[in-house]
Amino acid sequence: MLFFSYFKDLVGREVTVELKNDLAIRGTLHSVDQYLNIKLENTRVVDQDKYPHMLSVRNCFIRGSVVRYVQLPPEGVDVELLHDATRREARGG
Amino acid sequence: MASGLRIVTERVGDGAGQPVLDPDNGEELMHVQPGVSIVLGNRPPESPGTLYISTKQVVWLSDTDRAKGYAVDFVSLSLHAVSRDPDAYHSPCIYTQIETGAEELESEDSDSESDNILNLSKITEMRLVPSDPNQLDTLFAIFCECAELNPDPIEAEGEDGHNWVFSADQLEDDGGEDDDSEWAIPENSSHSIGSNGNHDLAHSVVQLHINDQRFEDAEEMEQDDKNGHH
Structure with a gap:
């Protein structure tokens, strides 16, 4: 549940979600659920030449299982805290 | 699938x-x-x-x-x-x-849109x-x-046999929460990680500190024992 908790904290921030089919979508993180399904608002496709028809969609729901990466805003990353939390998670707590 | x-x-x-x-x-x-x-x-x-x-x-x-x-x-x-x-x-x-x-x-070459099928x-x-x-x-x-309502079914252990969690779907049995997924809506977008907006994580970190202290104590006790023997 670590990443669920973590992504919840990034709600309202700009993130880029890269899918396993190479599509990368940038938008404001609206919400996330326990399956890491992601809802974005005010989205745009990063590589617009490759995906011109997806130029812009207002709301977008992305299935958690098709997400490859989520690029985070640097200021949203507390390295120390994540370090501690991941260590604890790895311990099975 | x-x-x-x-x-x-x-x-x-x-x-x-x-x-x-x-x-x-x-x-x-x-x-x-x-x-x-x-x-x-x-x-x-x-x-x-x-x-x-x-x-x-x-x-x-x-x-x-x-x-x-x-x-x-x-x-x-x-x-x-x-x-x-x-x-x-x-x-x-x-x-x-x-x-x-x-x-x-898929191979692109055999693709013929013209056959209308x-x-x-x-x-x-x-x-x-x-x-x-x-x-x-x-x-x-x-x-x-x-x-x-339709998360991916839990798949068997990955090919490489590690216990890494690659997707949320593998966490399903972990949560114990019911199927109603709760979406996190911003109540207060200004809060930083670990502060009041994130009880889970803050709690985790507190526990981590407690664990660490206990280990430190254990070490000290070991030291004390050794000192006692010498």
Whole structure:
């Protein structure tokens, strides 16, 4: 549940979600659920030449299982805290 | 697992009929939207039709041809979105991407669109265009609700045998929470991680510190013992 908790904290921030089919979508993180399904608002496709028809969609729901990466805003990353939390998670707590 | 788009030739009921659902497996009809045309890939729109959204799948049935219809399971829908930008598509629509599970096997060369046979395994995009654009937000919300009801099945241990968690689906048995997924909506977007907005994580860190102290104590006690012996 670590990443669920973590992504919840990034709600309202700009993130880029890269899918396993190479599509990368940038938008404001609206919400996330326990399956890491992601809802974005005010989205745009990063590589617009490759995906011109997806130029812009207002709301977008992305299935958690098709997400490859989520690029985070640097200021949203507390390295120390994540370090501690991941260590604890790895311990099975 | 992701089966992509299917052709639907069977339906029940009189007139235009209704899709055949599977109530024995808990499938329920959630929403019916008349007056929807469907656009598969770059093909021209097909209409008129009616959209049926169940807890498992999205079904589009032609109003005029009882043998014509398409269906896709929610587990095969990678994403869905509301598209209102006329540059993206000339009519406001629900835009979806479909995971076909066939991508790796595909070879582009043998692809002949000219033979006019619809190869559904190659359709990775579907647009649903309601005649009333005001329905888009409602449809989007229902799509979201149903997508959340259909997480991927838990897969067996990965090929490499590690216990790494690669996706949320593997966490399912971990949570103990019920299936109603709770979306996190911003209450206070200014809070930073670990502060009051995130009890789980803050709690985790507190526990971590406690554990660490205990280990430190243990070390000291060991030291004391050694000192005592010498």
